[in-house]
Amino acid sequence: MSGPYRAVHWNRQKKVYDRWVVGGLLIAIGTFIAVTGALRPEFTAETLIIRSTSIAAVVLLHIVLAIGPLARLDRRFMPFLYNRRHLGVTIFLLGLTHASMATFQFHAFGDVNPLVSIFTAYSRDYAALGDLARISNFPFEPFGVLALSILFVMAATSHDFWLRNLGASFWKLIHIFVYVAYGSVLIHVAYGVLQSERGLAGPVLLGAGFVTLFTLHFAAERKEARIDAVIAPLVEEGYAKVCAVSLLRDGEGRPLRAGKERVAVFLSGARVYALSNACRHQGGPIGEGKILDGCITCPWHGWQYEPENGKSPPPFEEVIGTYPVRVVDGDVYVLPRFNELGSSCPGAGVEGGTR
Amino acid sequence: MNDEFYIGYLPSAPPGLARRAKRVVLTLIFLGASSVVWLAASQAARPAGTFEFGTVRTFEGVLIERPIPMLRVSPPEGLEGEASPLVLVGFGKGGLPEFARGHHGAQVRFRGTLVIQGANAMIELNDPESFEVITPAAAGDPTGEILSLNVTVTGELVDTKCYFGVMRPATGKVHRACAVRCLSGGVPPGLLVRDDIGGSAVFLLAGTDGAPLDYDVEWAALAVTARGALELHGELPVLRVRSLELAH
Structure with missing residues (x-):
């Protein structure tokens, strides 16, 4: 949320999160080096660095991509979402180490600039794309460069400074490209190391990762679709009957559809409030949040808004829209048209309703 | 339904969520480490150098x-x-x-x-x-011990510097760009020939009649077929190549 600028708002939970990330990586990289060193002592140290960092990056990329849908499917995964950007930056640093070492090892000290060599070492095989008999010869290096470039842009813009200056929509658009990076990584691996190492481990694990991610995203999308499928038709004076008051729990929200709008409906004591379902921070689902200390709290990163006017509590300055709401005969009605931004809207009493 | 609500900027996570998160992390570390062990163990052995x-x-x-x-x-x-x-x-x-x-x-x-x-x-x-x-001395072109005047062998085109021990592994697709750079820089090419029982040998490839070998360095790491005369220089097998082409 807005406030005095500090590069990183370190807190205990962030430190705990990062300690687990570093610890997990050390275990993964250390395990790879120890096992390879024991079974394949002929491998060079450079090979161990190139391979261990890339494996760690690919494993972490799968975890990052799983966190989003898991958090949508089960709120108990929210602790992993909060500092997900730390994982993204870590993946970029691992990828950078892998790429730097590979460039140094395979392209440096030759007769062509290493950065040019990455793209041109066997450039005639770009034509293999149209030749099924030779398609496995297609260069894999450019896909790694593409993935690393995307990861760099994402890591460089991961700070809330960029989120605020680029705007949430554009920022999210940039970060959707993580799926392009993932696809590029799959091709990079399939056309690269999987052609040199013919064991089952690589294809099986990569395939299992892909199936897992696809299933999680599909399940999360279906859950979203179920919310969107229940479209409350507009009835009296443009209001839509969105749900019965009895379905609301005190202090909790519920994402619902009013006409084409997705609204967050909250019950706080004896009053019902309807607000925009999109958090000002990253578009998080406000309706899946709770009311804490009198404020509606986004489940993603804890940004808060007062239910009566959609304003963040001072000194913060963010505002989300509120909707006119009524309660009639135990049912909640929402007019899917924002009140004036920041204006006071007292919500609706649950006993007898208010207009 | 778990009523605990996580907020990352608070000093600590709700105890139930924290316990579950810890279990998930430990499971991930176990799965990750197991995958890494499998990946590491499945790497093919390479010649030592x-x-x-x-x-x-x-x-x-x-x-x-x-x-x-x-x-x-x-x-x-x-x-x-x-x-x-x-x-x-x-x-x-x-x-x-x-x-x-x-x-x-x-x-x-x-x-x-x-x-x-x-x-x-x-x-x-x-x-x-x-x-x-x-x-300073002028010597004629040395001739090794001629083993055969007409040999046809198929194998992987490698750069001998990496293959002899500078890089391990030094074959296959991941090393292809490096092999191209080495061959392009003048490292002698070699033909890595493998048999069905895990044995392998490298033939150094040279031109005939003192001429440099004419070949495409982008064939590095691909299967090629060489025809020519086989000589032995000490223990180094050198193939004087009459023709070299991609194997199909």
Whole structure:
């Protein structure tokens, strides 16, 4: 949320999160080096660095991509979402180490600039794309460069400074490209190391990762679709009957559809409030949040808004829209048209309703 | 339904969520480490080799530029016969360096770094200042012991510097760009031939009649078929290539 600028708002939970990330990586990289060193002592140290960092990056990329849908499917995964950007930056640093070492090892000290060599070492095989008999010869290096470039842009813009200056929509658009990076990584691996190492481990694990991610995203999308499928038709004076008051729990929200709008409906004591379902921070689902200390709290990163006017509590300055709401005969009605931004809207009493 | 609500900027997570998160992390670490063990164990074994990086020795012998840059050294005292010659390359991804060229048949001395893989030995000439010609001499092109005048072999085109031990692994697609750079820089090409029971041998590829081998360096790491005459220089098999083409 807005406030005095500090590069990183370190807190205990962030430190705990990062300690687990570093610890997990050390275990993964250390395990790879120890096992390879024991079974394949002929491998060079450079090979161990190139391979261990890339494996760690690919494993972490799968975890990052799983966190989003898991958090949508089960709120108990929210602790992993909060500092997900730390994982993204870590993946970029691992990828950078892998790429730097590979460039140094395979392209440096030759007769062509290493950065040019990455793209041109066997450039005639770009034509293999149209030749099924030779398609496995297609260069894999450019896909790694593409993935690393995307990861760099994402890591460089991961700070809330960029989120605020680029705007949430554009920022999210940039970060959707993580799926392009993932696809590029799959091709990079399939056309690269999987052609040199013919064991089952690589294809099986990569395939299992892909199936897992696809299933999680599909399940999360279906859950979203179920919310969107229940479209409350507009009835009296443009209001839509969105749900019965009895379905609301005190202090909790519920994402619902009013006409084409997705609204967050909250019950706080004896009053019902309807607000925009999109958090000002990253578009998080406000309706899946709770009311804490009198404020509606986004489940993603804890940004808060007062239910009566959609304003963040001072000194913060963010505002989300509120909707006119009524309660009639135990049912909640929402007019899917924002009140004036920041204006006071007292919500609706649950006993007898208010207009 | 779990009523705990997570907020990352608070000092601590709700206890139930924290416990579950810890279990999930430990499970992930276990799964990740298991996957890593499987991946590491599934890597194919490669020939061992040694690159004495950082160690510089002094070498003396007759410099041979054709058909492959080599140094013929005298056998150690007390031993008879000719010691196997050592292939000569330059620093990085380069062949015989400029400062050592034009001395075919001369007795020379220089400092360099050894690359050894079994009977295959190579010297990286990385100290131009140390190179000196002891006895200028003109020698004809050496001919090795001719084993066969007509040989056809199919295998992977490799750069011998990496394959002899500078890089391990030094074959296959992941190493292809490096092999192209090395071959393009003048490192002698080799043909890695494998049999069905795990054995392998490398034939150094050279041109015929003193001419340099004419081939496409982008064929590195691909299967090629070479035809020509096979000679043995010491223990180094050299194939004087009459034709080289991609295998299908």
